[in-house]
Amino acid sequence: DAGVIQSPRHEVTEMGQEVTLRCKPISGHDYLFWYRQTMMRGLELLIYFNNNVPIDDSGMPEDRFSAKMPNASFSTLKIQPSEPRDSAVYFCASSLLGGRSYNEQFFGPGTRLTVL
Amino acid sequence: AQSVTQPDIHITVSEGASLELRCNYSYGATPYLFWYVQSPGQGLQLLLKYFSGDTLVQGIKGFEAEFKRSQSSFNLRKPSVHWSDAAEYFCAVGGSGNTGKLIFGQGTTLQVKP
Numbered sequence: 001d002a003g004v005i006q007s008p009r010h011e012v013t014e015m016g017q018e019v020t021l022r023c024k025p026i027s028g029h030d031y032l033f034w035y036r037q038t039m040m041r042g043l044e045l046l047i048y049f050n051n052n053v054p055i056d057d058s059g060m061p062e063d064r065f066s067a068k069m070p071n072a073s074f075s076t077l078k079i080q081p082s083e084p085r086d087s088a089v090y091f092c093a094s095s096l097l098g099g100r101s102y103n104e105q106f107f108g109p110g111t112r113l114t115v116l
Numbered sequence: 117a118q119s120v121t122q123p124d125i126h127i128t129v130s131e132g133a134s135l136e137l138r139c140n141y142s143y144g145a146t147p148y149l150f151w152y153v154q155s156p157g158q159g160l161q162l163l164l165k166y167f168s169g170d171t172l173v174q175g176i177k178g179f180e181a182e183f184k185r186s187q188s189s190f191n192l193r194k195p196s197v198h199w200s201d202a203a204e205y206f207c208a209v210g211g212s213g214n215t216g217k218l219i220f221g222q223g224t225t226l227q228v229k230p
Contacts (some may be wrong), residue, residue, distance in 0.1 A: 045217070
């Protein structure tokens with residue numbers, strides 16, 4: 001298995017532009033998580049999905065952020081409009097509830113976003 | 117409330133010395149416990165996990181951790197640290213009956229002196 005795939009790996013954009021981050025989870029996993037990591041705030045859970053349905057989006061910082069999971073193999077995190085304070089590394093992770101994995105989350109390599 | 121505390125934000129050890137990173141958790145049900153490592157510029161990689169049975173678990177890269185229910189702790193250890201172990205380490209807790217979500221600690225950054 002290729003693991004969790006994220007694209008792009010790096011994104012540099014200007015304030016006010018729309019940014020879309022993409023994630024392909026591990027095949028067969030039923031949970032997908034979006035995290036944000038910054039030096040100041042550490043690792044924050046933004047939103048997570050179960051079987052493509054959003055379960056908890058309480059970590060989404062504001063309405064400028066939105067996430068979708070149209071099918072089991074693809075998810076997007078969109079920021080519109082972007083602001084410099086959105087600069088961070090965004091991680092996607094997936095997991096399979098129950099079984100021998102015991103909720104272990106598998107992380108992608110992350111997308112480093114810089115908003116100028 | 118569910119929480120994970122890693123009391124040490126930053127630790128420095130000499131290469132070859134032993135290492136112990138502390139993790140304390142609060143969780144209402146049977147906990148599943150994890151240690152992840154993040155090397156600079158990388159994603160989080162699982163080092164080891166505990167879900168039941170033997171309270172001393174072995175992981176990759178020579179790491180081990182011991183679950184102590186009475187102390188609500190899951191400390192990570194390594195007998196001899198290598199320079200390549202310099203990274204950030206995260207403890208996390210989840211559990212049976214939950215929704216798949218893990219609660220992460222704030223992380224401990226390990227620096228290794230030559």
